[in-house]
Amino acid sequence: MQEVRRRNIFHRYSNNPILKPEDWPYPANAVFNPGAAIYEGETLLLVRVEDLRGFSHFTIARSKDGKTNWQIDPKPTLEPDKNIREEIWGIEDARIVWLENLKKYAITYVSHSMGGPQISLMLTEDFKNFDRLGPLLPPEDKDASLFPRCIGGLFMLIHRPIIRGEAHIWISCSPNLKHWGDHRILIPVRPGWWDAHRVGLGPPPIETPEGWLVIYHGVRVTASLSTYRLGIALLDLEEPWKIKCRSQEWVFGPKESYERIGDVPGVTFASGIVVDKDTGEFRLYYGAADSAVALATADMDELMAYIMSCI
């Protein structure tokens, strides 16, 4: 019965992948792992573009329905700043939230320094001018997002440091977006399970009446590849360092050829989510095999019914 539930939660868009390197207006090796936001009535994706040197930057693609007719900026929207040591090997994997109390979009991303990947923050109001606030924590860290609102007067951050070779999801707090503390493990790996070897945040957490909905990736390392699948957790609304429930099963994973064949085969890496408040449709944007951008949809009620059944 859980098998049936699981198969029904996320539905691949029929015209996947929605964005491919060959769609790009300039030479690109791969386009993947987009941040997503609704901006001026359109769906905006901040797409990670890997160039032919192997370094990544961001380019915006826009669509009115979030599915078709993507308008791609003719050149890179945001390139690594050569004067910033942390970005020397590129910028990657944006997560976007609207920070109501700052009236700005907050973009957490990976700045790839020589000392390893770090999580950095920038703010924007218009997706044209970006205010870089720099790295939040030392390397090695990835897969970070702010919560869209403060909790107990503090900004909250989900991130995924690698500590002594272990890759759990952590949560941290800050009074000012600059100094971080109260570092706690939030979602640990589960040895033996499908999410045994690494976990990491997918798209930003979404506030629901039942709690913060978190979609995360879990990795199992096999003899030939690392398989990136998705699981779900629900966090307490006012004490988000407490997990109310966590799916035992993965809910989405590599199946189609564009997920199984590519630069990094076997990867479904969700990083952007948009919720249509009228229809209750979740649109989940994900990187497929580190090569293209794909879309899966879910119904909010079904998704919540599933995760609540895990409690």
Place this chain on the structure above:
Amino acid sequence: MQEVRRRNIFHRYSNNPILKPEDWPYPANAVFNPGAAIYEGETLLLVRVEDLRGFSHFTIARSKDGKTNWQIDPKPTLEPDKNIREEIWGIEDARIVWLENLKKYAITYVSHSMGGPQISLMLTEDFKNFDRLGPLLPPEDKDASLFPRCIGGLFMLIHRPIIRGEAHIWISCSPNLKHWGDHRILIPVRPGWWDAHRVGLGPPPIETPEGWLVIYHGVRVTASLSTYRLGIALLDLEEPWKIKCRSQEWVFGPKESYERIGDVPGVTFASGIVVDKDTGEFRLYYGAADSAVALATADMDELMAYIMSCI
């Protein structure tokens, strides 16, 4: 000539080691790596005591002249709190500073959690009641001390995380001792040198007219052991993330039998320093071979002349 200089900087106390396990009023495997402070006119050492299970706690030893007649607390002064997850495997390696703006002593120490060693903080006014503030940063981290005063309105912390297997000395800032940011590498390892494989802060930084004097340990890993020696750096007074100079040579290292023979042979691990303002005598307390506490003295003028010659 530098050889001559180096030999003359630190002088071993003739009755070393000053504290040994057999001096202890209760069974102890090793006594080492003490924090040091002047309290009520006496030299107070907060000694790391490793018990026979292999876990460490702190016990105070006091002496009027800092050299002889040590009065050791008859039982552990401060044990790991069994209810604190981070301290499950013990507490280790205290560094003590007098925080003038809080009018309290700040003790940074290693709390040994199952997830690895972390740096934790406690405050005390009387070395009887200790107020635990918890871990400051995620594991794996050690060798931490606050600066004795705020700089630019921020508390400053030196620490030594291990990131991707690399063990450099970092510096971080906080407005409130709880949330930390502006994480920067301060003193990196030097491949090929005597401090090639790991570096870590020794005793707390000392303010001098020329800058913050930092004594640190550097580790070279050889086929049979890891040799812990001491080097010196001078940091800018108001921008302590800037190094004014760093000794090329090590200035102190294992030589005597109590430094070369013990639970961890080849270790001179300085963690406490006391300055006699009248005589200009530095008293450096160090763990010898992770087994006993030893003392070396230096003349402030000679030490400063040496480090200034490195600029």
